[in-house]
Amino acid sequence: MAVIAVDTPGGSYEVRIGAGLLADAASHCAPLLRKHNVAIITDGNVARCWRATVEASFAASGYATYWFELPPGESSKSWPQLGALLEWLLEREIERGDAILALGGGMVGDITGLAASLLKRGCRFIQLPTTLLAQVDSSVGGKTAVNMGVGKNLVGAFHQPALVLADLCALDTLPPRELRAGYAEVVKYGILGDADFFAWCEANAAALLAGDPQAREYAVAASVAAKARIVGKDERETSGARALLNLGHTFGHALEAQTGFSDRLLHGEGVALGMVLAARFSARRGLIAARDAERIAAHIAATGLPARLAELGLDCDGQTLVAHMLHDKKMDAGTLPFVLLRANGDAFLDRSVELADVAAFLDGELG
Numbered sequence: 001m002a003v004i005a006v007d008t009p010g011g012s013y014e015v016r017i018g019a020g021l022l023a024d025a026a027s028h029c030a031p032l033l034r035k036h037n038v039a040i041i042t043d044g045n046v047a048r049c050w051r052a053t054v055e056a057s058f059a060a061s062g063y064a065t066y067w068f069e070l071p072p073g074e075s076s077k078s079w080p081q082l083g084a085l086l087e088w089l090l091e092r093e094i095e096r097g098d099a100i101l102a103l104g105g106g107m108v109g110d111i112t113g114l115a116a117s118l119l120k121r122g123c124r125f126i127q128l129p130t131t132l133l134a135q136v137d138s139s140v141g142g143k144t145a146v147n148m149g150v151g152k153n154l155v156g157a158f159h160q161p162a163l164v165l166a167d168l169c170a171l172d173t174l175p176p177r178e179l180r181a182g183y184a185e186v187v188k189y190g191i192l193g194d195a196d197f198f199a200w201c202e203a204n205a206a207a208l209l210a211g212d213p214q215a216r217e218y219a220v221a222a223s224v225a226a227k228a229r230i231v232g233k234d235e236r237e238t239s240g241a242r243a244l245l246n247l248g249h250t251f252g253h254a255l256e257a258q259t260g261f262s263d264r265l266l267h268g269e270g271v272a273l274g275m276v277l278a279a280r281f282s283a284r285r286g287l288i289a290a291r292d293a294e295r296i297a298a299h300i301a302a303t304g305l306p307a308r309l310a311e312l313g314l315d316c317d318g319q320t321l322v323a324h325m326l327h328d329k330k331m332d333a334g335t336l337p338f339v340l341l342r343a344n345g346d347a348f349l350d351r352s353v354e355l356a357d358v359a360a361f362l363d364g365e366l367g
């Protein structure tokens with residue numbers, strides 16, 4: 001088992017990474033539990049794969065478990081579901097000192113974390129992430145949210161978990177497309193800040209995606225360690241360090257919006273293509289060598305993720321995509337900061353980007 005410490009002003013905790021942690025969930029969580037009943041939030045798909053395992057672990061240690069099962073899918077990360085979850089937790093008399101558990105992907109972790117931040121002005125929560133994306137990104141760092149009518153993740157709070165248990169066995173039950181989409185968030189850490197890790201990804205992505213246990217453990221641990229370093233410096237995204245984690249997300253978010261936040265483009269797929277676009281746009285601005293941008297594109301394509309905007313077959317122009325960016329929550333007094341690249345492994349926040357230039361660039365990429 002790998003153990004990564006996360007240390008922020010809002011809380012210090014461990015991310016434990018290994019195979020079989022869900023089967024042993026009770027012994028990992030017990031030091032944080034005060035009562036012999038535990039509230040666990042999950043969704044229907046995850047429950048089918050993992051509820052029995054987790055329930056058996058707690059039962060063997062003398063705990064009763066209460067389950068709140070959300071309908072699977074991003075649409076459950078909503079204000080009405082948050083209200084229903086809070087009512088349910090209050091009925092179960094969860095107190096401030098109690099810890100609630102989030103078993104699932106980013107949707108489950110984000111809404112559970114927000115409920116935990118609100119319940120009686122804040123109770124503890126434990127993340128049991130079951131997707132690659134949740135293990136390397138959303139379960140770590142304390143961002144919690146629900147989606148609103150005008151956009152994703154627009155209402156939320158920073159609320160750090162008390163523990164994260166990333167069971168690598170959970171990756172075995174993921175559909176291959178979802179695993180690949182999560183991989184985009186792994187290689188992101190290389191592209192934004194660690195050229196050696198990017199080279200490791202080039203050499204090992206195929207093994208990781210095929211299920212190689214060592215490759216998975218190394219990739220998840222390296223990603224979490226990178227994220228822990230960044231959120232340790234800038235928990236609330238104020239200094240600019242944490243904003244680098246948004247590499248690919250501004251372009252990706254516009255593509256997700258244009259495709260209706262649907263199965264046509266998963267979030268990780270949007271991030272993958274968004275990173276390629278950020279690299280190519282950086283090359284257009286003379287920041288990074290064109291061959292380095294194409295190396296990133298080639299690796300993304302080799303993993304089966306989208307690497308060319310034209311392949312999405314969007315019926316729109318660059319200005320339409322830029323219009324989606326204007327709803328980005330990073331908009332700041334009329335400017336939108338972009339995460340661009342000076343080199344592969346060296347990202348920075350550029351506040352001088354003209355949106356007209358982005359639209360012209362995207363027109364070229366769409367063609």
Ligand code: GLY
Pocket residue numbers: 137138140141143242245246
């Ligand atoms: N997913 C980006 C962040 O946690 O800051």
